[in-house]
Amino acid sequence: MKYGMEIAxxxxxxxxxxxxxxxxxxxxxxxxxxxxxxxxxxxEAAGLIEASGYEPWIExxxxxxxxxxxxxxxxLQAAIGAVIIGYIFGYWRGNRKAA
Amino acid sequence: xxxxxxxxxxxxxxxxxLISLPFVAIGLYQLNKLxxxxxxxxxxxxxxxxFVFVLSSLKIPSFNGSCSHPTGxxxxxxxxxxxxxxxxxxxxxxxxAIFLAHGGITTLGANVFSMxxxxxxxxxxxxxxxxxxxxxxxxxxxxxAALADLVTYVVTAVQLALAFPGTVGFLGAFTAFAAIFAVTxxxxxxxxxxxxxxxxxxxxxxxxxxxxxxxLLSESTVQKLREAAV
Numbered sequence: 001m002k003y004g005m006e007i008a009x010x011x012x013x014x015x016x017x018x019x020x021x022x023x024x025x026x027x028x029x030x031x032x033x034x035x036x037x038x039x040x041x042x043x044e045a046a047g048l049i050e051a052s053g054y055e056p057w058i059e060x061x062x063x064x065x066x067x068x069x070x071x072x073x074x075x076l077q078a079a080i081g082a083v084i085i086g087y088i089f090g091y092w093r094g095n096r097k098a099a
Numbered sequence: 100x101x102x103x104x105x106x107x108x109x110x111x112x113x114x115x116x117l118i119s120l121p122f123v124a125i126g127l128y129q130l131n132k133l134x135x136x137x138x139x140x141x142x143x144x145x146x147x148x149x150f151v152f153v154l155s156s157l158k159i160p161s162f163n164g165s166c167s168h169p170t171g172x173x174x175x176x177x178x179x180x181x182x183x184x185x186x187x188x189x190x191x192x193x194x195x196a197i198f199l200a201h202g203g204i205t206t207l208g209a210n211v212f213s214m215x216x217x218x219x220x221x222x223x224x225x226x227x228x229x230x231x232x233x234x235x236x237x238x239x240x241x242x243x244a245a246l247a248d249l250v251t252y253v254v255t256a257v258q259l260a261l262a263f264p265g266t267v268g269f270l271g272a273f274t275a276f277a278a279i280f281a282v283t284x285x286x287x288x289x290x291x292x293x294x295x296x297x298x299x300x301x302x303x304x305x306x307x308x309x310x311x312x313x314x315l316l317s318e319s320t321v322q323k324l325r326e327a328a329v
Contacts, residue, residue: 004329005237005300009293016290020160027164038160041167041283042101042201045259045276049106052265056105060200073198074156077191081152088142088149092305 100170100213100255100280101195104203111262116208122216123189126182133183143302143309147175148187150298154291155191155214161283169291173247174298176219177226177240178313184223188215213254222247226315236316236324240299245292252280300329 027037050056064070107115133140154171161167175184189211195201202210222243229239260273267275302310307321316324 002329005297009297012293013290016286019162019286023162023164024160037164038166040158041161041165041279042103044165044279045255046103046106048275048279049259049263052263054106054108054263056103057108058105058203058205060104060196060203062197063200064198070199074158077156077194077199078153081149081154081156084145084149085153088146089301089305091142096305 100167100210100252101192101202102206102209102255102258104196104200104205106203107206107209107258107262111258112205112208114208115206115212115258119185119208119211119216122182122185123211126184126186129180129183130186133179137312140309140313143178143306143313144183146298146302147178147184148190150174150295151187151191152194154294155195159287159290161286163283165279165283167252167280167283167287169287169294170214170218170248170251171291171295172214172219172251173222173244173291174295176222176247177243177295177299178315180223181216181220184219185211185215188219209255209258213251213258217254218247218251221250230316230320236303236320237296237300237329241292241296243292244295245288248288248291249281249284252284253277256280 024037031037064073130144133144151171151174154169156168158166158168170188172184172188175187189207192202192207192210192214196203196207225243225246226239229243230236256273256276256279259276260269264272303316303321303324307316307325310316311318311321
């Protein structure tokens with residue numbers, strides 16, 4: 001089995017990370033005190049809408065009380081998915097080896 | 100691409116729910132049929148759903164100083180079509196709306212349409228056109244998944260511009276929202292395409308018979324791909 005595609009994808013991710021670090025350095029240099037870069041695009045769009053004077057007509061009935069709890073739930077979401085993918089690919093691989 | 104709770108005024112949130120509803124209904128019907136007649140495809144269905152879980156939870160920094168997330172629904176669209184992908188997208192969006200206050204219940208229709216229907220439909224059509232034209236399978240999957248990701252965000256920009264044309268009109272508003280969503284998304288779409296292409300390769304290697312049974316690849320193409328083993 002050759003790994004051409006794996007290497008290409010890994011290289012792509014490394015390039016992506018390198019550009020990010022480069023870009024981050026440039027952005028950090030222009031930031032004032034208390035400003036934070038790398039916010040979510042969803043929130044930016046919401047900000048743009050609110051700037052026009054619009055008020056959301058309904059609030060979420062529950063919000064994660066802190067950033068930590070939010071990242072806990074996001075990690076949980078990713079973990080659920082990763083376990084299922086790993087289980088099934090492992091199952092298929094075992095099947096092929098046994099056959 | 101999540102439109103936050105309360106950020107779509109009436110009648111837009113009702114309209115998008117009405118538009119998404121038939122796709123989800125057909126998707127549920129197709130799922131039922133799949134479970135009854137082709138039980139062997141269930142693990143693949145689980146992988147497609149799990150992929151949406153993983154990819155849509157990863158908020159990745161883009162090049163312009165903001166973060167966004169891939170959608171992962173392109174894989175489900177390629178494998179099972181946009182209706183079943185709509186059901187998979189709906190499950191993830193409900194999870195995020197309830198537990199994370201990410202997206203919302205009233206905006207569910209709009210979010211399902213962009214992430215679960217429009218994106219996967221593009222992936223499905225690109226994949227079908229590519230395989231019919233005899234293009235390289237992996238390249239086709241890459242382009243299909245990357246475009247699905249990008250289209251999802253363009254559709255979100257359209258949805259917001261329709262609801263908030265403001266004083267600049269639809270086109271002006273679309274440009275403003277697309278600048279936030281679509282530009283951020285370009286590098287992420289490329290990454291998503293690459294990852295889904297990789298997963299597709301593993302499916303070809305481990306379980307090609309499911310792909311032939313779903314009429315996604317012919318026996319001869321599978322043979323060729325496995326021998327080439329890139």
